[in-house]
Amino acid sequence: MYGLLYCIRVLLKDKIANQPASASFMENSTEELIQLCLDAASVVSPVVCNTSPEGYLPVDDDKGASVSLECLVFKNSADDVSDVDEGSYSVTVTPQMVLVCCWVTMKEVSLLLGQLTQMSKGQSSQLLDSPQMTKIGRFFMDLLMQARHRGAFELSYNGFEQLCNQLWRNSDKVLNSLPRQWLQVLLSEISSDSENSQLCATRRSAGIPFAFQAILNGEPPLQSERQHFKAVMEKLLTLAKGDGVTGPTFTPQVHALNVLCALYRDSKLGEDVFPFIADGVKVAILGFDSQKWSVRNSCMMLLNALVTRIFGVKRSKDEHSKKNQMSGREFFSRFPSLHGFLLDHLKIVTKQMNNLQPSQFAILLILSRLYSSTFDGVDSNQSSADFIPYIRECCKSNVWKTRTIAARALASLTPTNKLVSMVTELINSLPTSPSLITISQNTIHGILLQVCYPVLTQISYQTK
Known part of the structure; x- marks a missing residue:
């Protein structure tokens, strides 16, 4: 079925390409062609609009549909299934075969209808009248709202976009x-x-x-x-x-x-x-x-x-490479309202460290894509340094991934001239013997990550 629709679409495209002013030959058959497309869509829509189209077989609901289904799928295999001896002709229709046939048919219907709307473009008299354009638009709306198979609605989008481009610029108030x-x-x-x-x-x-x-x-x-x-x-x-x-x-x-x-x-x-x-x-x-x-x-x-x-x-495989980052100054100058929002929200989740905070990771993920700038906070009071105390608190989290992303964010946002003093302070805060351990192992791991990532970041910058 979809092969015939494809042939019609290609023939129309070639005809208009060779004789762009001769769309009048379609006037008598336009309504019939539109109805043909809608009829084909109505046949395959129960499959592509099913809640589980990948495993759906129409014969599960209608036991008498098996013969017609075989005729549809194997149309090219035999001229007439009824003429083939039952003993020598045996086929098995699988859900995958039906699904491919249905969504490709829906694709051809959508592309053909979209092409018909484009054929009216630039003509002195439109090929499609107002009821026909409305009918096509209603079809696309119903399909996009009801279809479940991705192939069906992704390719229907192309035809619907062509129609909408036409309607937005149409002088007819009803169509517009x-x-x-x-x-x-x-x-x-x-x-x-x-x-x-x-x-x-x-x-x-x-x-x-x-x-x-x-x-x-x-x-x-x-x-x-x-x-x-x-x-x-x-x-x-x-x-x-x-x-x-x-x-x-x-x-x-x-x-x-x-x-x-x-x-x-x-x-x-x-x-x-x-x-x-x-x-x-x-x-x-x-x-x-x-x-x-x-x-x-x-x-x-x-x-x-x-x-x-x-x-x-991504411009580099390393997600936290400077090529994939933006300076904090540029980020907050583009989105000034995010500085106060992210800072206030980070303060709240930092106070609730004992409980899992999904939004905490999301904030740290954004902050890890920023890096400190020489002019950070010079021409505004929205400095990236405001986040550093709260990021260091996040490095004490009970969640390993949170400690890791917090340490990465800290390495990016800490100014270069303060890295040495920060790393020295962190190393001095580590317990020197097992008997002097007064902090949790998670906190110790967080301190080590805060030491590790700034050093690795500086090494990667110097080697490039």
Whole structure:
């Protein structure tokens, strides 16, 4: 089935490429082609929209569907399955075969519909009329909200983005308003904690982030300074904080975090998301203290996306190499509100060292990617040195990983001219004999790490 759709798509593409002004030949068959795509999608949607598409076989629900399923999968193997002798023709349809057939078919449907919307671009009279554009948009919205298989909604995103680019710039007021209406539908759906919701609470919210990306990427940059993008980001940040979330599942908060993660990762939105990075970091760190594992998991992925957005992709295998870091002065000049937030939160978690503090590691992870600068704190009162006393307290943590990341952060943030005195002080604080040990073994290990990492850091700088 998907082979035929692919052939139609390639033929249309070649026809328009060779005769760009001859889209009129499609006018009589456009509606039929759109309906063909929707019919094909309706056949495969029970598989790609199933809660577990990887192991789903439609014959499990319908015992009479086995013959038609074999005809669908093995269409190229025999002209007519009924003409083959039952004794000589035996096939076994596996869930993997069905899944591949279904999601590739959905891919071709999406790409073909997206291509049809692009064919109307630049024509004196549009190839697709308003009801047809609306029908295609409704199909993409339903698919992205219901699909569970990643291949299906990832490739549907391409076709939906093409449609949204067309609609945002359309002179027809009805068509131009569709992206705004879809944004409201998406925000309303993720805000709902109803048990009857069609959205996928697992699989990183499945196609929901892709739907937001497709619509927001198409918004013209000069359209009131992208007011719809800003409004969506503010609403998502509010939901991600858990404000107004009263349900037992915290599903709206998880959806908002997953959508934010996708938007921060999107390279096309790099400049647009910059004003919201500081708020995103606050949401991620506060979410680490949630009692719900799904919220903490989504916050972890959000923090990873934000770290990549702030510091860029790795330029060296060593994560703590100076090539992958940023000076504290530059960081806090870009995001001034984070200085007070990180410092206050670090003070709080330092006082509760006896209990596991997930947000403590997140803060130390960010601080470990900063390094001291000669002009740190010269032109502002936001100095990286303010964190050092509390980082040293974190080196006494009962958690080994926390002590390690705290020691790395301390090595990066301590000014070079103070390293010798700090290392000397730390060595002198170590007990000189077993009988004089008055501190815990965790504290001794933390002191040794504080001595080790600054020395190793300076050696690596001098050898390069």
